[in-house]
Amino acid sequence: MRTVIDYLQKSVKCKKLIQKVLTHPFSFAIMPLIRGDRMLATDIMTKNFVCCSKHDTLHDVLPLFIRTHSNMLPVIDESNRLIGIITKNKIFKILTTQPSFDTTIAEYYHPNPIYLSPNATIEFTRQYLLKHKVGHAPVVNEEMVPIGVISTEQLLRSYNIVLSQFESQLALLFHNLNFGLLSIDTSFQINASNSLAHQLLNINENQLNAFRDHPELHLIRELIEEIVQERAKVAKKQITWNDLNLYVHCYPLHSHDELVGAMVILEDVTQIEQTINELQLTKEWEQKLRSVIEFAYDGIILVNKKAEITMVNKGFTDLFGLESKDLLQRSTTVLFPELAIENVIQSGISILNTPQIIAGQQSLISILPIKEKEETISAICKITYRGLPHLHEALTKVKKLEKQVSDYQNEINNMKGTKYTLFDIAGESEAIRKVKHEATLAAKSMSTVLIVGESGTGKELFAQGIHAASGQRGAFVQVNCAAIPSELLESEFFGYADGAFTGAKKGGMKGKFELAQNGTLFLDEIGDMSLPLQTKILRVLQEKEFQPIGSGVTIHLHTKIIAATNQNLEQLISEGKFRADLYYRLHIMRLNIPPLRERIEDLPDIIQSITNRLNQSGFYVKGVTHSALTKLMRHTWSGNVRELHNVLERAANIKTGDYIDADDLPTFQHETEEKALPQQIPSTYKDKILSTEKEMIITALKEAKGNKSKASQLLGISRPWLYAKMKKYQLE
Incomplete structure (x- = not known):
């Protein structure tokens, strides 16, 4: 591998390859070593050192050298700042003169010594020590206080560490290159190879003689022969190997100007070709x-x-x-x-x-x-x-057929006491499809269903849809728990026998439970039910039986129970306003109806469904215009589908054409906020359109000499459309 690396560093022909290596994702690990941003003095200096004062005697200093392995001691003043050094050799020379051990080192230490900053690099430190011909120096901080000692021995040790790190990181890079790399000697033996080369050639790292032992690698061997036999300086070829498309490069490897082998680079271009x-x-x-x-x-x-x-x-x-x-x-x-x-x-x-x-x-x-x-x-x-006239004729025929199907469906629904089925719930968003699927499953059993959703989301539609999809042959009976006075709730639910109480209807009255026998009882706004009645409802749900007020006859219940609320029942339970046991009895199949703002993609389908219902109730609405739909889709719909229905019904009352236009809709809050902000309105068609819609209408009216029927024909629109646009642009 070292031969390959030496070649990469020296060969001019491989500059692009070197750049490729250095820009490899793993190269960040060795870049500091390659650039020279090496270890600093603070990383290798000895921090276990002692200092002395110029007032210290030989008797004081000698033990200090024994305590440290350094050949030099920093000399400091009263403020601990460096003022000089004294070396072990100096002490030895003093001792040869047999001085008194009480002699101070004041006249023997070296003042104004060289010193290093802790941020000095190793290379700077080496050059600095060589320049001053010393083997050691103190390291001081900004206040000139010694914080360490550095020596040439430590420098050598640090170079060994750097070299070891360099080789380790380079090996990591070598084996994680995004191309295969091999070093081959002149006898075709593999000296070094990385992991990707093994993978691409389907060999292992121990197969050093792969190019001699595997004839199938002959195409690559032929390229190597061109290099080692010095027939070419560079050999390249694209080959197919093991269903891979490989681009093979071969370059000569030299050592001291002598050809020692070849370097082989394997690039997998299969993905590139794909x-x-x-x-x-x-x-x-x-x-x-x-x-x-x-x-x-x-x-x-x-x-x-x-x-x-x-x-x-x-x-x-x-x-x-x-x-x-x-x-x-x-x-x-x-x-x-x-x-x-x-x-x-x-x-x-x-x-x-x-x-x-x-x-x-x-x-x-x-x-x-x-x-x-x-x-x-x-x-x-x-x-x-x-071709819109032909399209309108076809759509008219389709609408007639849809009306017939709708009439048949209404007859079936009337037999079961409902107006809607799950198919009548408009929308194909993931959120509404999930709820409709859950509702279909809930209709297959007698388990109670709890429908939760904001006001206006269509909880009653789901309740009717579940009943219509169920096997219940009885009626769909709805009770609004918030609308019935508390003193009448019990009689409304359970009914009463003849003469049960003063003012009781002769012959008694059937309660909602009995009316819903073999059918479905829909308890709307269940969160508003009083606690005493909750207790009695719970008993009926548990025992599956009840007695009318004033009667000793027990009626066995065979009714599907569906409850709905727009309140947080869990919070009502914590506040003591709703029984937890009733909640768990109802909470077997729970449907969470998403608000309209969370399924705004269903808006076009819902609008179409609402306009169909409006037409059935006596209105004539072909649909909504694109500008109206855009305006409706920008609204947040806090009132959900009920609010949308009210907005469209209002528009159906005031529209002047066949379609509901943006001008027929109310001004929503977000539009008021947008108008309050100064905006630069872009010009339509940006000087490329010859005339705007308003100008075209004015031109047509002029050509028709004020005749609106003729102007509408010139524009290709109906007279109601023309009247609506003239009103919009205030054209009289």
Whole structure:
């Protein structure tokens, strides 16, 4: 391995390979050693040392040298600052003169000695000691107080440590290179090889004669022969080995200008070739996609994550009267703000076939987010504006068939006492699909069900849906626990016999439990039930039987119990307002209905469902426009689906056209906040559109000489649409 490393360091031809080695992920471990950022004086100095004063006698100093292995002692003043040194050799010379042991060292120590900073590198320390021809020196801090002693012996020891660390780290790097590396001598024996080379060639580290013993490696051996026989200075070839595509490089290895072998580098380019093939395939599919989009009947654009147009077809440019070069890499937020494509990218929610007047033509807009690992990376927008009359005829026929199916379903539901099934709950988000699946499972048994959710989330719809999907032949009976006076709750639930109490109805009255026999009893707002009644309800659920008030007849219960609440029952239990045993009796199958803000992707489906119901109740609403849908999707819906239903019903009352438009909707709180902030509104189509919608309407009215029927024909829109737009732009 050392031969390979020496070659890497000396060979000019391998500069790129050296750079590749040094930029390898593991090279951070040896970079300090390669750059020279080595150990410091503070790392190797002796901290176990003693100091002396110039007033100390020979009798005081001699024992100090015995206590330390150093050949030098720092001399300090009263403030512990360095003022000089005295060496062991100096003491020996003094002793040869046979002086008195009470003699001080004041006239013998070396003043103004050389000294080192603790941050001095080993290389600087070595040069410094050589320059001053000394073998040791004190190390002092900023206040000139000695903190250690350093010697040439310690320097040598530190170099051994550095060398050992260097070899260890270099070996680690060598065996973790992202390419195979081998050193081969002139007799084709492997001197050194790393782990990846073993893996790529399917050999082990002990197979030193692999190139002589394995004929199948002949292609690599032929390259090595070119080097060791000095037929070439560099030999390269791409080969296929064990289903891998390898790129093999061979370079000569020299020692003292003598050829000693070859260095072999193995690069696995299998993945690279696969990537190239995938890129080629991607380009082919991109070309096919461009062809399909170009010949599409509708207007289509593709945008990136920033809502910048990356692809556009002729249908789109024809619609807006533009050229593709004026649109590519431009932001739709600036050019076409009414499309609101950036909202789809941010929310990841698809918009399908929402109507809107685009460039004076009635159109249907669809925007689909394109996702990768749950993250929206782009979107595709389709504007259908051709052949809409034929499409409307087909949709009308479909709606008639849907109405027939709906009528049949309503008849079936009426027989079971419900208006809704689980299929009537709109939405295909993961959250709502999970709850609908759990509701389907809950309908298969007689276990009690607890439905929890905010007000307006549709808890009653789920209760009716569970009953409709169950095998219960009896009725669906609903009780609002918050609406019945507390003094009537017991009689409402259990009924009463004839003459049970003063004012009792003649012949008695059946309670809710009896009315729901063989069916389902829905206890809405269960959290508002009084504690005494909770106790009696618990007993019925436990014993599966009850007696009407004033009657001795026991009625055995065969009823599915569904309870619902928008309150936190666990908190009511801790406050002593709800029985824990009743909670656990109800809490067998629990359904958590998500609020609308957590499944906003279901909004288009829910809106369609609500408009269908509005039409069944006497309204005429074809749907909502794209701008209206965009506005609705920006709202937080604290009142959930009930709030949405109220907003759409209000809009259905005041709309002027066939569709609910953004102007028919109320101003939500977030819009008020946005208007309060100063904003720079971008101009539509950015000087590329010849006229805005308002200007087109004005032009059509002028050409029609004020005749609104003729103007609507020129614009290709209905008269109600024209009236709505004239009202919007205050055109009289």
